[in-house]
Amino acid sequence: MRPVYVAGVGSTTFGKHLDRNLRSLGGEAVAKALVDAGIDRREIEAGYCGNALGAMLQEETGVGQHVLWEVGMGGLPIVNVENACASGSTALHLGWQGVASGQYDAVVVFGVDKAVMPKGTPLKVGAAEMEVRLGDLFPGYFAMVAQKHMEAYGTTLEQQAKVSVKNHDNGCLNPYAEFKKPLTVEEVLASPMIADPITLFSCCPNSDGAAAAILCSEAVVRRLGKPRVRVAGSVLATGLYDNQRDFSHWEIEEKAVAKAYEQAGVGPGDLSLVEVHDAFSICEIVHYEGLGLCARGEGGRLIDEGATAIGGRIPVNASGGLLAKGHPIGASGLGQIAELTWQLRGEATGRQVEGARVALAQMMGGSKEADARACNIHILIAE
Amino acid sequence: MRPVYVAGVGSTTFGKHLDRNLRSLGGEAVAKALVDAGIDRREIEAGYCGNALGAMLQEETGVGQHVLWEVGMGGLPIVNVENACASGSTALHLGWQGVASGQYDAVVVFGVDKAVMPKGTPLKVGAAEMEVRLGDLFPGYFAMVAQKHMEAYGTTLEQQAKVSVKNHDNGCLNPYAEFKKPLTVEEVLASPMIADPITLFSCCPNSDGAAAAILCSEAVVRRLGKPRVRVAGSVLATGLYDNQRDFSHWEIEEKAVAKAYEQAGVGPGDLSLVEVHDAFSICEIVHYEGLGLCARGEGGRLIDEGATAIGGRIPVNASGGLLAKGHPIGASGLGQIAELTWQLRGEATGRQVEGARVALAQMMGGSKEADARACNIHILIAE
Incomplete structure (x- = not known):
């Protein structure tokens, strides 16, 4: 396994974005991460998208592909990952494996969800029948x-x-x-x-938002000239x-x-x-x-x-x-x-x-x- | 990248399984694959689950974890993957990467869905707003x-x-x-x-079912003494x-x-x-x-x-x-x-x-x- 670096990151604000869809939020985060890294989108070799609620709340599947098309990225392998609250961090883990194993030199990992729901609606994440x-x-x-x-x-x-x-x-x-x-x-x-x-103020809200990171090899981060943050x-x-x-x-x-x-x-x-x-x-x-x-x-x-x-x-x-x-x-x-x-x-x-x-x-x-x-x-x- | 082998496979029958849930179907396929490979479940180092419709049709997320608990497997990294009809084959691809890169010696990859729906219900897979x-x-x-x-x-x-x-x-x-x-x-x-x-008979049905494979390194497949089927x-x-x-x-x-x-x-x-x-x-x-x-x-x-x-x-x-x-x-x-x-x-x-x-x-x-x-x-x- 070789070292992996965070070349750039991007995020929307978190909160209520009732007027925006998953593609729009995800696209903003990915575009910001690409700009932050100073990397050409065509250098990105794979994409990993963490999304937990798209299918349940928006009837949207294939969220990762739609987000990347939003910023003009296609043709690369894209994987949609669901691990509840850990969906985004699981996408990061898979992207890290992709670069650490030497398969890819640069990947994008991102997470997006629209979790704001009508008041009183419970968050149905878990084993449906058992919980x-x-x-x-x-x-x-x-x-x-x-x-x-x-x-x-x-x-x-x-x-x-x-x-x-x-x-x-x-x-x-x-x-x-x-x-x-x-x-x-x-x-x-x-x-x-x-x-x-x-009590109410001991609970986090269910929010809308997206965040993204560009992961890359040591050679790429050196070329980009970015501060070196290593995923150790x-x-x-x-x-x-x-x-x-x-x-x-x-x-x-x-x-x-x-x-x-x-x-x-x-x-x-x-x-x-x-x-x-x-x-x-x-x-x-x-x-x-x-x-x-x-x-x-x-x-x-x-x-x-x-x-x-x-x-x-x-x-x-x-x-x-x-x-x-x-x-x-x-x-x-x-x-x-x-x-x-x-x-x-x-x-x-x-x-x-x-x-x-x-x-x-x-x-x-x-x-x-x-x-x-x-x-x-x-x-x-x-x- | 090192060679990866299919040590064992398992499947349920495909069709209408109205009386069974995702765990039951997935568990049957995984258990059969473990038996077919002749491998102890404790040797399995990671699990990759392909599921496309669990959240939309059964309100079930985390399907991979629930399936593996059904056969007594926990503690290992588990990733749920959604890529529509290609969800199971994407799980296979990730598992292959895991073994090929040397990170794991044995993993389980499986796919499960309950896609039988009331007559006349369309399959809503795709970009919700655009399609x-x-x-x-x-x-x-x-x-x-x-x-x-x-x-x-x-x-x-x-x-x-x-x-x-x-x-x-x-x-x-x-x-x-x-x-x-x-x-x-x-x-x-x-x-x-x-x-x-x-026409109707030019269309495939939406079915219920599950299938699984155990992927492993050359050393493991040799020890198991199984016929050698390589993922080339x-x-x-x-x-x-x-x-x-x-x-x-x-x-x-x-x-x-x-x-x-x-x-x-x-x-x-x-x-x-x-x-x-x-x-x-x-x-x-x-x-x-x-x-x-x-x-x-x-x-x-x-x-x-x-x-x-x-x-x-x-x-x-x-x-x-x-x-x-x-x-x-x-x-x-x-x-x-x-x-x-x-x-x-x-x-x-x-x-x-x-x-x-x-x-x-x-x-x-x-x-x-x-x-x-x-x-x-x-x-x-x-x-």
Whole structure:
């Protein structure tokens, strides 16, 4: 396996784009990534598209092909990938494999979704018969995770609320974010109860948006003369179906990150910043522990200490995360990569983590039956 | 890139399985492939699932994970792939890349769909806004292909009907086929008109079903002691958006097959048998030409001569093809691979092509806007 670099990234703003379709959003992200990389679109040898909801919500299949035609790209192999919230990060993993294995010198990976739905419509992602039709939806599942974490470690409602407050503060600094309004702990706690103990402002929104990255070999990134951001670790893992599992952590995440640290030759102490899948505020606390940013059970203390704020020891979700930046399902994984690339290049104006050199992105998605349907860890290093 | 082998295959029967879900069908195919290969499921390092309609028709996402949990497999990377009719063959292509690049020694690739729909429901695969909502559905598109081919080359209605007759004859010999009733040319021509000149018996059905293959390295196939069927060529191509294109052939197919022949070091004259995407009878005639089995415009003559029947010079769709074997959209590409593997191992009882040594599978899928959204060519060689 040879080194793979992020030559360029692009993103739409995340939020409500009721007047735009998947092609338009995806096309904007891809066009921006091509321009950012300074690469001719005809050099791109393969395309990988992450999309989770196109078929279900827009009756649209073949989204990747339609997006690339929108920017005048055809003839190259194109693969559409679905791994729920991890669709975009799975597309990234496949593109990384394509370049790392020497098959391609330059590929485009992108994610796009239109997830804004009429108020009250549940997000039907998962095993239809086993979960969705039984009412086992995301807020209920993550409420059980929160209850278990509170019982096992004494994690408090205030600590969970502080995650929301931090990420909404960060969202105010990010021009790509959906929500740009600060919140207080009191407001989070007083917002409508969705599934005890999860309140409305502890939930991420379902958003519209797209993000893209150009991946390439060392020779290509040298020629392009771009700052060198290397994909030093790329892991895709799937949860085990295990009805005796402990809801207070995700074993699959712990295994995946151990593998990614080994690939990249770094450990949690080397990280400058992290983006995680904070679909609900409790998730971020569990991910602190799963990624080794603190010991198991210490996640609540980490947010109390302010360690994960911009300027803290290990900033998490400087972008605002899913909670404030927004969550266009299949696009979110690549939204993280756009953010981390800007951070590693020192271009994240207003929310820049000073001296950022090693960054980690974590995404998880899918069924609640197992630990997770898919978990991706990516580690980026500025060279 | 190192050699990749098909260690085992499995398939459900294709047809109406109204009482079974995606997991059940997919699980049967995967379990059969594991048994056929004689490999322990714990040796499988990655899974690639082709599924086109799960989200749209069953509200099911993450199909690959659910199928593998059904047979007790978790923890490995799993990717869900959508490329319309070419979903299964795209999963195969990704799995081939995984083993060929040395990343994995053994993977499972599978396809599954439940495509049987209430009578009169159109198959909504394509660009929703540009095609489906405008009524540009498959029978209408392929009727234009037929009209153009008839005008350009004098291809007759009888020649098209003969494709249906041949494939239904073959279906009678295949225990996996949906239709096992012979048809006459007169019956095909007299069946209800769907889109002039395409009649009902010139159309494939939308079926339920699943098929799977275990791919592995040379070391693994040697240890398993299985007959050695090598994936000598694997190509995924995407059509160009080109509103001046000629409807009488698919340029993308011609480009893809040239690349596959080069990879495999064979030409059309070396082929023992072929499986093609005969969604409508005209397709098979155009594919004869596209794959180089005859010159452009000579496809009608090839069926007249009986060259593509079992026992002919170059049997095409000995399985019955999509027309008679059935078309469970995302599974069909791997259904072809199961059939060709059995043929190359001399196990296709009743429909065996004697001395089969080199086989080609062709699938195409997706939008009608371009030549095709996705086109796969695979070449298998018995060693």
